[in-house]
Amino acid sequence: MTMDPAITALLGDLEARWADEQAEQASLSRADAYAKVDDYLLPVGPETGRFMNDLIRALRPSVVVEIGSSYGYSTLWLAEAARAVGAEIVSFEIHAGKIAAAKSMLASVDLDSTVRFVEGDALASLDTFDGPIGFALIDLWKDLYIPCFDRIADRLTQGAIVIADNMTFPPENAANAAAYRARIRADARFESVLLPIGAGIEVTRRLP
Template sequence: MKELRIVNVLSEFDARLEAEQNQLKVLSPQEREKYLDEMMLAVGLQTGEFLNMLLKTQGGKRILEIGTSVGYSTIWLAEAARVNGGRVTTLEYVATKQAQAVENIRRAGLEDFVDFQLGDAVELLENLPGSWDFILLDLWKELYIPCFDCFYKKLAPGAIVVADNITFPPDFRPIMKAYQEYVRAKPDLDSIEIDIGQGLELTRKEIY
């Protein structure tokens, strides 16, 4: 990814994300909750690069992001969607974050490849038609399994689902382990944990 305006927007995000991560390390879980709606809570550079390359390699066109925040991961996905001839549908619950995301995607020049949806993720997913080729799951962790149940039957053959925050923050670990066990119990899915960024669960639907 070499387009200057995209690089510039991502560079701004990376500086903000580093400051956030340093802050999160010293906050208790109770203190952290006070600031969550103001934070990016983005996937980070390493994960963004991985998602971008993975999506380009897979070639998916119908891309779903559950948890837009201010659009950091959306940019990585949308740039790959442009290459693939696809489109990203991204869901966000907080209106102020979505407004920031819309502006950031515009500044990156990728607005033609993103559809924004505002509201409760589970309710939105119930009404969104399939099928999906690639999904990024990155919202409140207790919603991972309910969201998964909504899109599971809408996965295209060979679809990839990436779930973030598998290993960090540590207090999320029990609920993330429950998610991992849940998806790994599905007979038509293969799923592995990948040590990138804050930990990813990479799940793929069988082609046959």
């Protein structure tokens, strides 16, 4: 289905901002770039966004969970598909300013009512979150992937898909990514594959 041109244009604007941010990051020392990390989008990028959008359209989940909203780039891809299939998105983010910006951005294309943001530490929020979950994106700080997965694992519906970003890029995430993938693969309730899309995504399916 053709995407609303206003959403396509907004995605293009965010991708242009991402390109500018990547250029700035490359010009800064590692410490200076890290000091500005909360200013940056840190998005999943268009390939992963498109892939998740297609998956949601195919799977037609009732509830989509996003862990790590940032400024809402991935939320926009998820929300566009969620609205098409009548799903609700629950998006967890610790940074209040990012949530405010994401809400405003989504409202500009009438997608704000599709998303419920939960502000605060996702680990604490997920402890009190009731399932079931039909689709999830894990994309917060990389040492938190396993505790987040552990909190949602029992709430995933049969056939649910979990996407985990940054499995192959940036390289400093390698140890956390390997630990996450080992955790998933040791659990007989799931099957999982690493796909070379965007920054490398682990696609995990809850078996029936």
